[in-house]
Amino acid sequence: MADGAEDFVKGALAGVVEDSGAITAMLITKEGVLLAAAGKTSSLNTAAMAALVAGMYSATREVARMVGEKQFSILLQQGETRHLHISLVTDVVMMVVVFEDYTRIGRVRYAVRKATEDLAPYLVSSEDVQRARDELAVDTFKAGTLRLIDRIFKE
Amino acid sequence: MPHISYRNREIAFKLVYFGPGWSGKTTNVTFIHRSLPPSRRGEMVMLDTDQERTLFFDFLPVELGEIEGYSVRFNIYTVPGQLYYEATRRLILDGADGVAYVADSQPSRLEADIVGFQLLRENLESYGLSWRSFPLVLQYNKRDLPEVIPLGILERELGLEGIPVFEAVAVAGNGVLETLRALSGRVVERFQM
Numbered sequence: 001m002a003d004g005a006e007d008f009v010k011g012a013l014a015g016v017v018e019d020s021g022a023i024t025a026m027l028i029t030k031e032g033v034l035l036a037a038a039g040k041t042s043s044l045n046t047a048a049m050a051a052l053v054a055g056m057y058s059a060t061r062e063v064a065r066m067v068g069e070k071q072f073s074i075l076l077q078q079g080e081t082r083h084l085h086i087s088l089v090t091d092v093v094m095m096v097v098v099f100e101d102y103t104r105i106g107r108v109r110y111a112v113r114k115a116t117e118d119l120a121p122y123l124v125s126s127e128d129v130q131r132a133r134d135e136l137a138v139d140t141f142k143a144g145t146l147r148l149i150d151r152i153f154k155e
Numbered sequence: 156m157p158h159i160s161y162r163n164r165e166i167a168f169k170l171v172y173f174g175p176g177w178s179g180k181t182t183n184v185t186f187i188h189r190s191l192p193p194s195r196r197g198e199m200v201m202l203d204t205d206q207e208r209t210l211f212f213d214f215l216p217v218e219l220g221e222i223e224g225y226s227v228r229f230n231i232y233t234v235p236g237q238l239y240y241e242a243t244r245r246l247i248l249d250g251a252d253g254v255a256y257v258a259d260s261q262p263s264r265l266e267a268d269i270v271g272f273q274l275l276r277e278n279l280e281s282y283g284l285s286w287r288s289f290p291l292v293l294q295y296n297k298r299d300l301p302e303v304i305p306l307g308i309l310e311r312e313l314g315l316e317g318i319p320v321f322e323a324v325a326v327a328g329n330g331v332l333e334t335l336r337a338l339s340g341r342v343v344e345r346f347q348m
Contacts (some may be wrong), residue, residue, distance in 0.1 A: 136223060
């Protein structure tokens with residue numbers, strides 16, 4: 001994320017939860033990595049959920065291509081009491097909103113659309129990735145990681 | 156390339172267990188899950204059919220710990236082995252940092268092992284990756300069976316000379332962590348190249 005982005009992103013997600021009355025709002029990458037979350041997350045296995053939603057999105061994208069679409073930018077999963085609204089924020093980041101009252105779907109969509117416009121500029125930062133790569137391009141990172149691998153993955 | 160977050164101080168590598176149907180990919184990951192203390196691993200997610208075949212993927216996040224101020228994680232996936240799940244396999248390989256190819260050592264499965272590797276090669280190439288420069292390890296699984304193919308046959312058939320090779324009995328855990336250790340080590344080595 002770009003400089004100063006972390007607080008802004010969390011605030012934007014909290015805004016989605018508050019404005020729409022949702023339970024949880026999460027940002028995940030298409031690779032299935034959780035970036036940030038707001039609302040109630042203690043009852044959710046957010047790591048597994050991020051991987052599953054990313055897989056679901058990938059599968060749906062292939063289906064979209066089969067019917068001549070590049071992708072479906074919004075996915076909606078309707079349950080009996082809980083529902084999911086999944087939408088693209090950037091080419092590589094998705095927002096997942098868990099909500100209960102289905103009559104609030106309009107509010108969810110409005111809050112997500114509003115937050116998406118605000119969030120997009122904060123989520124693209126190749127400089128940050130490069131900064132992290134520079135920090136990790138040291139022998140001590142490799143040596144430390146290999147040492148932990150040997151210690152933890154032992155027969 | 157791994158997922159890197161400078162702000163959250165974390166780096167996550169994606170490891171994929173690939174191989175033909177019934178070769179023991181899920182068994183490998185299940186053993187890894189059992190072997191690691193709860194503090195090191197998350198919940199294992201398995202998406203399988205009524206016949207216990209992997210339908211979509213299995214997923215296991217493993218926390219290595221903190222190094223140089225960064226939290227290091229390996230996200231382990233398996234792919235479904237059956238030929239008709241080609242589209243799913245390709246999706247799971249997207250963004251992979253390394254692959255463990257789990258071969259079935261039964262002589263009757265030699266052809267499936269060879270076809271499976273050819274699919275892996277094609278899938279990697281579709282993402283612009285060459286398996287020759289990609290972190291890859293080969294595991295001959297089911298070495299406890301009375302009849303097994305000799306070591307070296309897959310390397311010769313597939314031109315894999317030089318890649319790390321391991322014998323395993325995944326149901327008993329033999330060779331499982333050794334395979335994971337070699338794969339994760341190669342992934343980290345490549346990240347710093």
